[in-house]
Amino acid sequence: MAWVTDRSRPARSLGFGGGAWIAASLLVAGLVLIPVLALLWQAAQGSEGLWSHLAQHVLPHALGQTAILMGGVGVLTAVIGTSAAWLVTAHDFPGRRVLEWALLLPLAVPTYIVAYAYLDLLHPLGPFQTLVRAVLGYDSPRQFRLPDIRSMTGAILLLSLVLYPYVYLPTRAMFMTQAANLVEVARTLGTSRRQVFGRVALPLARPAIAVGVSLALMETLNDIGASEFLGVRSLTISVYTTWVTRSDLPGAAQIALAMLLLVVALVSLERWARRRQRYSVSGQRARSFAREPLPRAQGLAALALGFLPVFFGFLLPALYLAAEAWKRFQFAGLSDRLLAEARNTFVLSALATVAVLACGLVVAYAARVFPQKGMQLVHRAASIGYAMPGTILALGILIASAGLDRWIGQAAGALFGVDPGLVLIGSGLALGYAYLARFLAISIGSVEAGLTRIPRSYDQSARTLGQGVTGMLRHVHLPLSRPALAAAGLLVFVDCMKELPATLLLRPLNFETLATHLYGEAARGTYEEAAIAAWAIVLVGILPVILLARVGPGASRG
Amino acid sequence: MSASQPAFLDLEGVSRRFGDRVVLSDVTLAIPPGRITCLLGESGCGKSTLLRIISGVDRPDGGRIRMSGAEIVGPDRFVQPESRRIGFMFQDYALFPHLSVAENLAFGLRHLPKAAQRDRVAEVVARIGIAHLIDRYPHSLSGGEQQRVALARALAPQPAILLMDEPFSNLDQGLRERVRRETLATLRRIGTTAIIVTHDPQEALAVGDLIVLMRGGRIEQVGTPFEIYDRPASPYAAEFMGPCNRLTGIFSRGRIETPIGTFPADLDLPDGALALACIRPQALSIGPDGHGISARVMAKTFMGESEQIDIMVHPLAETLRMHSHVRIPMAVGEKVSLQLNGAEIHVFADDGLGANGRGTNPRETID
């Protein structure tokens, strides 16, 4: 990537530098779009009678279930995420600082692990119901048991408890950087402390909540494991069934693309609904407003309340996993492969994160420097991979990577007379490609959020001081958006580490990660063997979450 | 308290700390009703914090505040900001980005029936002259328009006191003058009690009925603009309000003796004590050599309506600065004689900062 690294070239030749940025941005977007196009091509192969079957027997139920699931998770993550953010930004109470980052911890736990943990914890044979029976004096679950967690309600609750940080994170940042003066002016205009939340903070946080909820919903759409465990037949499961049980990849691609359209429509609708409001960022004085010190009893109550999502979304399942992992460790010892798998997971995720971040930076930065309509389009296109169920996108990437591999093979054969084999798939580069296609949206979004905080006047002064587009990035934007980049990097890292369908489909021979190990055991029902791997995933995931809390916007403030 | 009756405030021993830093220390102050009071001081002097405490968005660590005689802040009492009938206008205007101008204006009127809200908005819109902006959203307004909307919003609920934090500092020079004039006219017409925070002494002199000069979390001096300017209570006040030439001298029997003359000084000092004279540049004038104290022109700076001249007087180590509104024919290096106009000379007990007082002159750091 000479256009980024070249130090010797005088930076003021704006024309070339700019062109390179646009080209790079187009290249990234193109790479991400190839798998989607591959799926379009698959979908166009046609699937006989699929839609009439779907319309008659699947869609009525699956659409309803999907709508209820998405609606439930959307509302609940918005409620938990926003109120948690308000709790820690508007109030002061003992333990608030710890709570502030602890609320992010559920990010470390994949949904399927949480679902599994709860299934076991709340099973009639599990510790909770055993305790309840002991208290009530029953000695067999045949005499008394509580309602089954395997239900729509259970699925909504569990997914929301794990996904709310996607809302909490941007909403808290919004409250911390934008709300101070507005909240205070509202108070002087006759709004009480309680009313401020509804009348000012909530409408103000709406874009942040919308972004967070849409991320949470995309994760929900992507989820198969937890839905499977909990017996929810969403559209995603239909995609999966169509592909696996009926060996109908074109059909699966068609449903997935239809879902993509739905997501795009929903996101556009939300944007349209607030088209007239713009949240101009005042570059000056991002002051956090005076936190309301709570009296002792109320403070403890606030701590307890704020601790609930941490407890149910992280602590309880994590402790359960730790206990299971310990049991397993005593029973069977530590598999020597686990260490190698943890290393693979870490190195792969770290490398992929750097690549995803760099590409995200290219696209977001090019869109800022060249704010034409076309670049906005490129920018949207580059984010598309996140809006598709991962299983199907993985197939698109497989088709794309294999196609590229064939092309590279032919080129190498023609030029050098050697057959390099499968360069992308064989080397694991295809995995990096998959993570890029899937998680670029997160990287672009976070980097963009960081860049918008930098006033335009900085660009102009940098340019008049002789910096080209690239020099300006290095000397102005990169240093200033470091916290945003770090946040993006950590989110991407955690997501790469948890990613399953693409990793499973595209990894080279003899290469296991913690997630694929876990799946290998879960697939044959030997969950207990997977306990240590699951615990390791959570452990590897906690570290970046804590780091994220430290570098996040305003994290260092008191 | 009737809706339009302007209120007065009594602050008593108000203190505020942020961690180890004392921001306000034992501030006692009376704000008169129906007048415009300026809180003046350099940045970090505590003026904005005081404003926030009066509004109720911040709490003092100690002290009392009474509003028209009724306690609103005290050891056992804290009236929430929404119940104080005190309006607040922020430096960055803090318009709600998700609401149109009309909705912003109606924000503080929720307690009224819809029709009354509409009437009140129409009234304030007409008064401030922003009827054409009513359907716009904040991001599409210019700085001056935002300022007027923010003013209108703060005035709409007919507050008993209006607080304004640097209300004109976000506007550029030409616009600032006009908006300030209009704003003042509006405030005077309504007759409300207003407290304006500013760091600009010229603005304070032009705007305030009363000026409260603050320094390091304490009140340095309170007075009318004339009192503050003509009778500064300290060298700091004198220098903050305008440039000064500092001369150290010896106090003796009601007079201060300096190298360039002896001036009357009503100071409670023992004879022989060090004292300080602050001489405004306009107190000095020069004429041809031989009619006063002998001096020499060291530099001349033409400033349009006046000319700034630095002159050296034996045996002073530093030059004296003077302003002249008439053309001075003398060239740099020429010998002249110096005359003094006693009314523009302020005398103080010595503040220990030496003849020059350098580094303490707040004007240098602010301009």
Next chain:
Amino acid sequence: MKADTTIMRAMLAGAAIFTGAGVSAQELNLYTSREPGLVEPLLQAFTEDTGIKVNTVFLKDGLVERLASEGESSPADVLMAVDAGNLVDLVERGLTQPVESEALTAAIPENLRDPGNQWFPLSMRARVVYAAKDLELDSITYEDLADPEWKGRICIRSGQHPYNTALFSAFMTHHDAAATEEWLTGLKANLARKAGGGDRDGAKDILGGICDIAIANSYYVGLMRSGKGGDEQKAWGEAIKVILPTFEDGGTHVNVSGAAVAKNAPNRDEAVRLLEFLVSDEAQKIYGEANYEYPVKAGAAIDPIIASFGELKVDPLPLTEIVKNRKQVSELVDRVGFDN
């Protein structure tokens, strides 16, 4: 951005290491949709015996797509799958090649073999009924499971899971589409909870008082009762008894795991050696002992836990016929809302 070049270098270095695999002739590459935990003991034994190193990648559902996409460049030699349907898919997509081997044809009974010798079954499992220990039930037919007497008493995993679609396909092969739909409707009405989870959850839920019987695979009982999964699972396994159900006019439904040689296998000879090894007495014993499966080889030992279920009377319908109904059955499952 120096980091970029460093990454590129690291990735290229990584590429060299990864693609290095599979070059030597004393290696072979295995793509498997069978879980690694089940395959590894066999591969270890194979490597010990022959010195041939096996590189594996566990692919689950994407096996067919990965292989098809890689095309002629694919390094895959042996393809292993958990389900006859998956093996037939591989054949239908033209991803396998026929193997003529005395050892294979001699070891595997004809009724289980693919007539074209494109793939070979290696182990068997039965789709059985777990019943609460104190339930008075000694025998049952698959048809009985739709009887209203079982209303609210049956646990089963998703109707779209290959284990179940294979069973339902077998039902359809015995009866017809209309009868299958009716049967599925009845079975659905008898479920104690939503269809879902895994086979072992059936045993767990019986102990947990949620259901009286569950439909599940035979080998899970071995895994549970042997204590390999810990004490809790032992308790689940011991809370149930196993009944080998039959079709009214047939035997117990079985499915097979199997393997094939990939069409473009670079190491074909080694691949065939692995297949032959897998039907050897040594390997068939591992299938029985480590995985609690039924060996395909006649006369190979069955684990005592599995043997305690009674004699397995394998349904005589050929698997290759049964799997043809999979797609239609899957649509029927949707149609009756089995998983809803």
